[in-house]
Amino acid sequence: QAQSHWHGSLSAYCTPLFTCVSTFHTLLVSHYMSVLSTCLSSTAGVVNPRRVLFALLVVFCLAFESWTFSGFTEDDKQKKDAVRDVTHLLQISVKKDWPAWWSNARPLQEALACAIVLSLLFFTSWPTAGSNNRIKSTGSTIPRAKQSRRKPSPGDAGRTSNLQRKADLGQQQPPADTxxxxxxxxxxxxxxxGDIAGAEAVAHQMxxxxxxxxVVCYGALINAYAKAGSALGAERSLNELIEVSNGKPNTICINIAISACAKAGDVAHAESWLMRMPELGVEPDVMSYNAVIDACARAGNADRAEYWLMHMRESKVQVNVISYSSVVHACAKAGDMSxxxxxxxxxxxxxxxxxVICYNAVIHACARAGDCNRARGWIDRMISRGATPTVNSYSAVMDTLAKSGDVEATEQWLLRMSKEGVExxxxxxxxxxxxxxRAGDTKRAHQWFERMQKRGVAPNTVCYNLLINIHARVGDVDSAVHRLNEMRNVGVLQDRVSYNTIIKAFTRNTDADGAERWYHQMRASGIYPDTVTLNALIATCARAKDPNRAEHWLKTMTAMGVEADSTSYSTVIDACARAGETARAGHWLEHMASVGLQASLTCYGTVIHALAKLGDVQRLERVMDLMHSQGSEANNTMYNALISACAKRxxxxxxxxxxxxMVKAGVRADVVSYSALIHACAKSSDLARAECWLECMHEDGVEANSVTYNSVINACARAGFPDRAEAWLERMDAHGLSAGVLTYNSVINSCAKAGNSARAEQWIERMCERGVKPDAVSYSTLIHACLKSHNPLRSEHWLIEMLSDGEEPSAFCYGSVIQGFAQAGCLPKAEQWLECALxxxxxxxSNSFSSVISACIRSGEQEKAERWMQxxxxxxxxxGSVKECPATTRGKQGKAGRGTSGQQHSKTSREPQEAAS
Known part of the structure; x- marks a missing residue:
């Protein structure tokens, strides 16, 4: 406490002294060389007491400045923080380590300069008359009252005239160095x-x-290139200084070049220059090392930053706060918080x-790692150590929370920042x-926008773009347009993002006309569209299911010289594929490959699935070959689509x-792959092959699902093997899979194909017992099975059950019952169901009418036959083939009529089977 009190008292007396000394030093040091030059150019014996006092004052300022500033770090010198803090200056002065001060190179150099000046001043005699005249002749500024009043001698006059003539000659012919x-x-x-070209032109003239x-000229060029961000130009000038110039580069020139490399992110060149400095006879200083460490920090290379800091310590160059700050920044940029x-x-x-920079770097590292609590701890520690957090300290945490969508936490940090006095x-x-x-909270965004304006913070282009985007994301075109007009009214510049966001709002509403209207307004405002703009227009047309318009904008894009990317082509391809125009989609896919763009898997997948729906296997295979030629590998879904397309055929x-x-390409087959194969076998009625693939599926460790078993049971149904169908149904139950209506329909169909209607009826009853409701296919298959068993009464029973169950019978169901009764010779029942159907x-x-007409003819009821024909x-x-029916009254219907009816019946009997499959 006593020491602090002493420092405070000393500060009160010495602050004016230090201020005066600093001011005098600033004014006098510029005249230092002129004073020395004047002393040297004066003839012997010419010394003025005022000049002696002037020189002593210069010496005092140099000594005091050297003694005081030799204790400062390089960071203090650069930032001049210590000059502002007088108390800190006095503490350094009082606690000065004298041996360390004398070992410093700067005070020794300046002491030598002071000795030279004093020697020139004191080892001379006082003024004489001759010297006064000589001083006058050389333009001395000594006051007239101090000069000798005696008459000059002839010799003096001669010497005076010679000097005068030389002076006049010197004025008429300036030296070459001027x-x-x-x-x-x-x-x-x-x-x-910043006129680098002009500076180079002057250098060329020189x-x-x-x-x-x-060195001064080259230093100016190096500095100019560095300020312009041209590390290459700065290095070229430095190399020219080394190779061409007679002098050698100084530390400042090399440091500027290293800093230029650091800003350009060229760590290798920055390190190379630092390592060359001893070879060039220049010792690296703290700024040299700091520039290299900064280069490593900008590149996020923490290892190299640490290496150079350790090398700096070993070289006994004093490490300062900037050195550590750069290393901390390197670790933070590398994401290494610890x-x-x-x-x-x-x-x-x-x-x-x-x-503050050091603390902010650590806070930023914690925030990037998502550890906001840790960042909060460093802000608290920062405050406890007397450092004042800046807006960047809080913004680092706010940015992380905002990107994660945590609006509440972001608000709390902004409020805390304001509470702690940071605006x-x-x-x-x-x-x-x-x-x-991001959270879609439009109301809260507007509240903070209004609060920001009340706090005197003017919104900028980014702020308005965010508000426009909020409205665009929900398709609120009117509000988005209102915000853009508000930007114009308050004088905030609209940029390309503003218009692109507006156009995207129309994309979500599939309003191609509105999107195009704002595109033209954008052009009228002098803003040239980019890839994002035209992609938004293409996407709007694609969502409006207008592939022609989408193609138009893609062609316009290439005509304007705007580079189309993979998104541009993919959107057009998707629009064509969704419209069912697979040929156009394939054309644009091939064109995309021809211009050197790689289509995404999603783009290929869209075309493949569209072709698979159409069953166009040949084009599918061509697209797959194109994809492989582009170096893209098809995925499981694409192969499955192709296999399914083959299965359909x-x-x-x-x-x-x-x-x-697919297997050879290393793509693992899944349940869809095997199911598609088994379905292909079922379509081919190849039961043995279907069962073989199902066994392979189990061996491969792929669990079969209901679709797989349905395909196998369907194969059994097509082959007419009800026993195998029932066995696979039991196996399906054993694996814990619940059979659905499709499964039971396939079993019923297998029984129907085997001509076992009673077995089919058992399965429909079992189906109902298990809680599976029969559908129209179930009833129609069973009705047809009874028809094949020549049991029209059972067909009628199931038709009545179907009606009572709320299922609407199809023409096939009515036709099966009508034909069953007609063939059985039960004409009234056949006519009854025909009338019900009508x-x-x-x-x-036609088959239903023909069967009734044939039954009437067989029973000899000519009038009924003619009535039904009418x-x-x-x-x-x-x-059809029964137009000669009246002739059958002569008993000529025979086998020909029954054969025709039988053929028609056989054709219609296939309908329920196909429906079931």
């Missing part, structure tokens, strides 16, 4: 203004005029107080509004070929 100085000043002025370029924290702790142990900027508010946009050989290709509005087919004509049904 011309060089003009070039140097011009080069420095152009380099400082070379032509044989005026050597000095490593960044470790270096910050080492920094404190080494007695270097971390600055939120537009970036912070944009983060919060963006979080509301009952092409078991082709299906098995592509299944084998009354129900069923489109009765009824058939009234319903617009062709007369």
């Amino acid at each position: 011309h060089a100085a003009k070039y140097v000043n011009e080069l420095q002025a152009k380099a400082k203004s 070379r032509e005029a044989k005026v050597p370029l000095t 490593r960044a924290e470790s270096w910050l702790n080492k920094m404190e142990k080494d007695g270097i107080e971390p600055n 939120a900027d537009i970036v912070s508010y944009n983060m919060l509004i963006g979080a509301c946009a 009952a092409d078991i050989g082709r299906a098995e070929k592509w299944f084998s290709t 009354a129900a509005g069923i489109e009765v087919n 009824g058939r004509s009234d319903h617009g049904i062709p007369t």
Whole structure:
């Protein structure tokens, strides 16, 4: 406490002294060389007491400045924080380590300069008359009252006239270095203004005029290139200085080049220059190392940053806060939170107080890792150590929370920032509004937008774009347009993102006209569209199911010179495929490959599935070959689509070929793959092959599902093997799979094909017992089975059951019952069901009328036959093969009529089987 009090008292007296000394040093050091030059150019014995006092003051300022600043770190010198903190300056002055001060190179250099000046001043005599005249002749500024009043001697007059003539001659013919100085000043002025081309032109003129370029000239060029962000230009100038110039580069020139490489992210060149410095006779200083460490930090290379910091320590170059800050930043950029924290702790142990930049780097690392609580802890620690958090400290955490969609937590951090005296900027508010946009909370976003304006923070383009996007995401076109018009009214610049977001709003509403209207407004505003703009237009047309319009905008895009990407082509391909225009989709897919664009798997999948629905196997195979030629590998879904397409055509050989290709390509077959193969076998009525593939499926460890068993049972039904169908149904139950209506329909169909209607009836009853409700296919298959068993009464029974169950019988069901009774010679029943079918509005087919007419003819009821023939004509049904029916009254119907009817019946009997499959 006593020491602190002493420092405070000393500060009160010494602060004016230090201020005066600093001011004098600033004013006088610029005249230091001129004073020395004047002393050297004066003839012997010419010394003025005022000049002596002037020189002593310069010496005092140099000594005091050297002694005071030798204790500062390089960071203090750069930032001049220590100059502002007088108490800190005095503490350094009081606690000065004198041996360390004398070992410093700077005070020794300046002490030598002071000795030279004092020697020149004190080892001379006082003024004489001759010297006064000489001083006058050389333009001395000594006051007139101090000069000798005696008459000059002739010799003096001669000497005076000679000096005068030399002075006049010197004024008339300026020395050559004046011309060089003009070039140097011009080069420095152009380099400082950023006119690199002009500076290079002056350098070229100097070379032509044989005026050597000095280190100062090259330094100006290097600095100009570095400011322009051209590390290549800075290195070229530095190499020219090394190779061409007579002088050698200084530390500043090399440091500027290293910094330029660091900003360009060229770590290798930055390290190379640092390693070359000893070879060039230049010792690296703290700024040299810091520039290289900064390059590593920008690249996120924490290992190299740490290596150079350790190398810096070994070289006995004083490590400062910037050195540690860069290493911490490197660890943070690499996402290594623990490593960044470790270096910050080492920094404190080494007695270097971390600055705000160091803390912010660690906070940013924690936030990027998603550990906001840890970031909060570092902010608290930062405050406890006396450092004031900045808006970036809080924004790092807010950004992470906003991107995760945590609106509540983002709001709390913004409120905490305001509470602790840090005013939120537009970036912070944009983060919060963006979080509301991600959460779809339009109301809250508007509230924060209004609150931001009340706090005096003006919204920018990004802010308005976020609001437009909120409305666009929900398809609220009117509100989005209102915000864009508001931007115009308040003078906020609209950019390409503003218009692109508006157009996307129309995309969600599938309003192609509105999207095109705003596209034209965008062009009228002088904003040129980009790929995103035209992709939005193409997507709008695609969602509106207008492939022609989508194609138009893709062609416009290429005509305008806007680069079409894979999304552009994929959207057009998707629009064509969804419209069923697979040929156009295939054309654009091939065109896309021809321009060197790689279609995505999703794009290929869209075309493949569209072709699979059409069963176009040949085009499917061509698309698969194109995909393989582009280096893309088909996935399981694509192979399954191709195998299913082959199965639809009952092409078991082709299906098995592509299944084998899939397995060889390393794509694992799943239940869909095997089910498609088994379905192909079922379509081919190849039961043995279907059962074989099902066994292979179990051996491969793939569990069969209901669809798989349905396909096998369907194969049994097509082959007419009810025993095998029932066995597979039991196996299905054993595996815990519940049989559905399709499964039971296949079993019933197998019984029907075997001509066992009683067995089919048992299965429909068992089906009802298990809680599976029969559908129209179940009843129609059973009715047809009874017809094949020549049991029309059972067919009628199940037709009545079907009606009572609420299922609407089809023309096939009515026709089966009508034909069954007609063939059995029960004409009244046949006529009754035919009338019921007509009354129900069923489109009765010709076979039903023909069977009734034939039954009437067989029973000799000519009038009824003619009446039913007329009824058939009234319903617009062709007369078919029974138009000669009146002739059958002479008993000529015979086997020919029954044969025709039988053929028609055989044709219709296949309908329920196909429906079941």
